[in-house]
Amino acid sequence: MKIKELIKQDAGFQYVVDSLELMSAAGRRALLETTFSGDAEWLEAEWRRLGTAIEAVHEYKYKKPYIELRHCLMQLHDLRGTLSSLACRTPLNEVELFELKNLAQLRRTAAEAIAGLGMATMLPLPDTDEAFALLDPDGTGIANFYIYDSYDPRLAPLRRELKALQEHDGDAGRIAQLLAEQSEIQAAVCLRLTDALHAHHDALGKTLEQMAYADILFAKAELAIAWNLTKPTIGSRIEYRALVNPRLKHRNEATHLRYQPVDIALGAGVTLVTGANMAGKTVLLKSIGTAQTMVQCGFFAPAESTETVLFDGVATSIGDDQDEMNGLSSYAAEIIKISDIVRRCRTERLLVLIDEPARTTNPVEGKAIVQALTGIMEQAPSTTLITTHYGNLGGKCRRLRVKGFVEGMADVPLTPRNINLFIDYSLTEDASGEVPHEALRIADILGCDSELIETARKHINN
Amino acid sequence: MPFVDEILKHRSLSIVGLEKNTGKTVCLNYILRRLNEKQVAVGVTSIGVDGEQVDSVFTTAKPEVTLYEGSRFITSEQHYLKRQTVSVLEHVDSRRTALGPLVTARVLVRGKVLLSGAATTGVLRSHISQLLDAGCRLAIVDGALSRLSLASPTVTDCMVLATGAAVSANLKQLVAKTRFVHSLISLDEVSPTLRAALSPVGSGLWGVDKEGEPHDLGIASVFLIGNSGADLLRFGHTLFASGAVSDRLLKTLTPLGKDITLVARDFTKLFITPEAYNEFTRKGNRLLVLQRSRLVAVTLNPTSPQGFLLDSRAACDALSEALQTPVYDVMKI
Incomplete structure (x- = not known):
């Protein structure tokens, strides 16, 4: 799946992509075309390149080669249209020829800058000097362009005559004739140049691609530095130390709310996560999903350290993102999604993240659905994380509990607005199979109607 | 012709027409010819992409712009x-x-070009600086159909206003319509101190107190003013409209009393009719601007696309008299 599709499915990942400061439209287009990769070799190489780019940014951030490279990338136009015309020898016009000359010149400056950063071997740019020479017949070395006199011996005398006539308001008929002749010669030159440049199509195309890639690589490096992202290692299980969800972390920081990174380790099979309401279970799933997508799209990870496993994809059913399912009840939308995941898991190795499955139906059938789901996913080669409020589900799967509400955790009076200061978002292993019963207590803290809460308590006691 | 020397006191010029077919391009060609004689390197662009060789409304020929060696253009x-x-x-x-x-090019041999340009004033501003940075002594923006925004003093330093029979074939109406726009262009400026205080202010309507401090009146847009019911004069009788000024605003203010001074950013932000404006000022109120556009000339095209032809001499005289400024016939300059 490509990044352009992934950002539609994961708002947290979209935030990551939107935070990249790309210099060029070509870079942005190439980024969106990047695919979620399960190729360990490619990812390792990409992370290595990213590591080198980060070192280069650290060393050269305000120095010449880096500033020059960014400046080049800023001027990079997305010439795919022109290049595909060139590929099938459709005659290029003067503006398109100018653009190719400009690309060839930018390549020169960019190649020097990249060499200055010590990354010439990592980011090789093909030689386009011959293409530049074709478009610079007078050897000016400047990226300006027109159909130079030297392209055709008829042009110089024609233009001399035109100039003389224009300056002395000469015969309009003759001027029109000269202009027509000129445009005919120019068209023939454009055709000839297109043919000659066709041989350099690959070099020019590769140059555009590589410069777009350099744009992506350095934008990722800048992001990794700004967000303290770290290089993942591929191992036998997922293990994050101090995993964060960048979108939520930044939103909390902006509103002066506390944000707590979490540690989590996940092996193959199913892990059930329980915890009180407001304990951050949904955020946990989203964080893990975004982090996995980042890692497999060649980003560094939003954690202090990351061990990861590679999957064929990330499949989620997290309640609040189903615009595309509009028109279906929440239960229908959810069950269709879950059934799709179950089917996919028969052929693919997925990271499955399911938030409170079957919570919108009756608890008897709901619990049965969760038990069935857990049983099936336990047999699949995928890694599955399911949050739930259902207790005593049986089965052998691993259970984690978010520690949740801790009275006296903060040194201030508890109010509905600062409740987040009293929640410990960290996870603990839980063998009991029980789920916390804190819904009424939290409702009470949130200032819910006392009659409602008291009556509910009576029902429990009865 | 004196106004070319006047233009050269500035770095950028806009040519705006009161209507289509008021002779903007003829006027531009005249200015370009004169500047070439003075060997001034100019840069030329337009706003928007409405330039076709044939005027698509009236199917009259749209004159191309003649550029001289050494000048630059953006199109x-x-x-x-299609350049010639x-x-x-x-x-x-x-x-x-x-x-x-949009491309920028330098002319090697005199010839005709069709101009188009940026669609927004922000990009237009960057194009003007680009032309000046490239070495042009003056940047000229050819106006487009009913676009006055480019004449804002925040975009171009000075302007030429083109009027003509296309506005009205009735001389009296032509004079009245042109005089009204001219009077808005010539509105007095506020004091430099008040300008400094108001320039950075955000959108909406502001009350200005005796010390010249602006206070937000809590009206995000003057188009919402009818519903507010708030006392608009609670900070004083000077008000600043940061965005557009509409008839509705004037009509709300007129009955509130006299001695109201309403300040707009510049004349391009005024979307008002002569009736509402006259009623507003007749009650003793004033309309001022933060920055006035420098109007260097008014030109007249005596022919209209429908074929009307005004008596050029009589029309120029009547307009000069009414505007108290020289008016030039574009067909004769």
């Missing part, structure tokens, strides 16, 4: 490829228009 790729001149491409913009990217 769209499609118009560039020899020129060197110097820059291609990454932004695209319906007619391809």
Whole structure:
């Protein structure tokens, strides 16, 4: 799946992509075309390149080669249209020829800058000097362009005559004739140049691609530095130390709310996560999903350290993102999604993240659905994380509990607005199979109607 | 013709027409010819991409602009490829228009070009600086159909106003309509101190107290003013409209009393009719601007696309008298 599709499915990942400061439209287009990769070799190489780019940014951030490279990338136009015309020898016009000359010149400056950063071997740019020479017949070395006199011996005398006539308001008929002749010669030159440049199509195309890639690589490096992202290692299980969800972390920081990174380790099979309401279970799933997508799209990870496993994809059913399912009840939308995941898991190795499955139906059938789901996913080669409020589900799967509400955790009076200061978002292993019963207590803290809460308590006691 | 010397006191010029077919392009060609005689390197662009060789409303021929050796121009790729001149491409913009990217070129042999340009004043401003940075002594913006925004003093330093029979074939009406726009262009400026205080203010309507401090009146847009019911004069009788000024605003203020001073950013923000404006000022109120546009000339096109022809001499005299400024017939200059 490509990044352009992934950002539609994961708002947290979209935030990551939107935070990249790309210099060029070509870079942005190439980024969106990047695919979620399960190729360990490619990812390792990409992370290595990213590591080198980060070192280069650290060393050269305000120095010449880096500033020059960014400046080049800023001027990079997305010439795919022109290049595909060139590929099938459709005659290029003067503006398109100018653009190719400009690309060839930018390549020169960019190649020097990249060499200055010590990354010439990592980011090789093909030689386009011959293409530049074709478009610079007078050897000016400047990226300006027109159909130079030297392209055709008829042009110089024609233009001399035109100039003389224009300056002395000469015969309009003759001027029109000269202009027509000129445009005919120019068209023939454009055709000839297109043919000659066709041989350099690959070099020019590769140059555009590589410069777009350099744009992506350095934008990722800048992001990794700004967000303290770290290089993942591929191992036998997922293990994050101090995993964060960048979108939520930044939103909390902006509103002066506390944000707590979490540690989590996940092996193959199913892990059930329980915890009180407001304990951050949904955020946990989203964080893990975004982090996995980042890692497999060649980003560094939003954690202090990351061990990861590679999957064929990330499949989620997290309640609040189903615009595309509009028109279906929440239960229908959810069950269709879950059934799709179950089917996919028969052929693919997925990271499955399911938030409170079957919570919108009756608890008897709901619990049965969760038990069935857990049983099936336990047999699949995928890694599955399911949050739930259902207790005593049986089965052998691993259970984690978010520690949740801790009275006296903060040194201030508890109010509905600062409740987040009293929640410990960290996870603990839980063998009991029980789920916390804190819904009424939290409702009470949130200032819910006392009659409602008291009556509910009576029902429990009865 | 004196106004070309006047233009040269500035770095950028806009040519705006009160209507289509008021002779903007003829006027531009005249200015370009005179500047060439003075060997002044100019840069020329337009706003928007409405330039076709044939005027699509009246199917009259749209005159092309004649550019001289050494001048620069910005136009769209499609118009560039149709140029009747020899020129060197110097820059291609990454932004695209319906007619391809905008390109900058330097003229090698005098000839005709079709102009198009940026659609927004923000980009237009960057094009003006680009032309000046490239070495042009003066940047000229050819106006487009009913676009006054380019004449804002925040975009171009000075302006030429083109009027003519296309506005009205009735001389009295032509004079009245032109005089009204002229009076808005010539509105007095506020004091430099007040300008400094008001320039950075955000959108909406502001009350200005005796010390010249602006206070937000809590009206985000003057178009919402009818519903507010708040005392608009609670900070004093000076008000500042940061965005557009409409008839509705004037009509709300007129009955509140006299001695109201309403300040607009510049005349391009005024979307008002002579009736509402006259009623407003007749009650003893004033309309001022933060910054006045420098009007260097008014030109007249005595022919209209429907074929009316005004008596050029009589029309120029009547307009000169009414505007107290020289008016030139574009067909004769």
